[in-house]
Amino acid sequence: MFKLVRCLGIAAVSLATFASSPTFAAGRNDFKVCWTIYAGWMPWGEAKTQGIVSKWAKKYGINVDVVQLNDYVESINQYTAGKFDGCAMTNMDALTIPASGGVDSTALIVSDYSNGNDGVLMKGKGKQIADLKGQQVNLVQFSVSHYLLARALESAHMSERDLKVVNTSDADISGAFATPTVHNAVTWNPMLADLKSQPNVSEVFDSSKIPGEIMDMMVVNTKTLQQNPALGKALTGAWFEMIALMHTDSAASTSALTAMAKASGTDLANFKGQLSTTALFYSPQAALDFVTSPDMPKIMTRVAKFSFDHGLLGQDAKSADAVGMAFDKGVVVGNRNNVKLRFDPSYVAMAAAGKL
Known part of the structure; x- marks a missing residue:
């Protein structure tokens, strides 16, 4: 099966609204992140299969379990409820489900945007x-x-x-x-x-x-990330190693792509077709350039307006500025006293500088 729903379901918004913000102790060793089937997120499953995630987790003295779930909205709901430390989701869903539900969340990696998908x-x-x-x-x-x-x-x-x-x-x-x-x-x-x-x-x-407006991201709980930076380093390092492997002209790349195609229920040619309309950032620098662009706050302001106009920022939202969003260089749009979604480029910047 493919990615089930790239959706902002009313039930999901309601669950997020009533979910308590999870509390996590500092200095943890075991973490879980989740993902669902979609071309741009298949690398997470393959990185686990190849041992790339465990290699990077071991480097930083932690354990990271990358879990595939079958229902996209449910994966976000479980993240919002504190069952997972991170979850693969779109930018709009990150705003309207966990962030609007009061769970302070960080876009650790903006991995791609839809470019014809x-x-x-x-x-x-x-x-x-x-x-x-x-x-x-x-x-x-x-x-x-x-x-x-x-x-x-x-x-x-x-x-x-x-x-x-x-x-x-x-x-x-x-x-x-x-x-x-x-x-x-x-x-x-x-x-x-x-x-x-x-x-x-x-x-x-x-x-x-509308290039760049429909983004796919790995979102993590902000408090967990702040208290456990090893998680951010391990996930970022593993992601870009997997992406780099995919981008090489090698037997190993073909094998990995074939495995991802099979896991998503299709063949290699079809999967490559999906990737061709997925603007994956194949290098940390490309991802960094995107997330630090001055266009990011403008894009998310537009997404927030759509979300508010359609009642997706919660019953108490009085305007599209109800949820604050933080970006590179200290830029904040929306309510500065209610920042719940953060586009933090620091871990990708470490990867781009070769410091992971």
């Missing part, structure tokens, strides 16, 4: 976003697909008031699009690739038009 599809005569006016659009509500649609509509000087969103689960989106009554859909790979290859289907907008 998400798209808007139309059947028949529709060839541009303006053709969606007055129509129904099927998508996973409150997901990155919903966000992508909102951004697509903005590009055409339209809004969601110009159409009707029909909530459709990721498991049902392909089947729905195959019916004669569904003409428009927004989804992500691998469903996107399958649907847009069908006759008489046009992709009228995709995430490459």
Whole structure:
């Protein structure tokens, strides 16, 4: 199976809201992080399989268990509830679930962004976003697909008031699009690739038009990271060793990619296709340049506005600034007295400088 839902479910938001912030003792030796199936996160599973994670954990005198879960939203819920020290999730989900739920979280590694992995599809005569006016659009509500649609509509000087969103689960989106009554859909790979290859289907907008806005990250509990910097060093070192291996032209790279493809339920060619629309940062410096860009606060401000407009920052949120977000060079957007999401580049900077 592929990544199940890149979603901001209402149930998940509710759980996060009522979850207590976990407390962790300093000086721990054992840690757990979780991930779910998605092209950009498959390296975590392979890094565990190859012993790369355990090698880096041993270097810093700790144990790190990298656990695959089958449900994406549930993985974030478990992280938010304190069952895991870290979790792979999107930038929007990090804001709307743990951060909005009061769990101070740090984006340890921004590993990639969607660069065509998400798209808007139309059947028949529709060839541009303006053709969606007055129509129904099927998508996973409150997901990155919903966000992508909102951004697509903005590009055409339209809004969601110009159409009707029909909530459709990721498991049902392909089947729905195959019916004669569904003409428009927004989804992500691998469903996107399958649907847009069908006759008489046009992709009228995709995430490459909003580069950097849909990010994939390894998020860790801020208090745990502050008290146990060895965890940040081990995870960062393991990640970039695995990514570097993937990027080499070698038998070892092909073997690793083949294993990741199989683990995600596809073949090597299809998996490489998914990676081609995933802007993975193959070097620590590339990841560092991205996370320290002055565009980061602007992007997350836009994401916060979408989240607030759709009621995803919690019932008590009075504005899109309800949750504070911290960035490089001390930049904070939102409520400075309620900073709950931090884009901390320090560990990636260590990797870029060869100091891990």
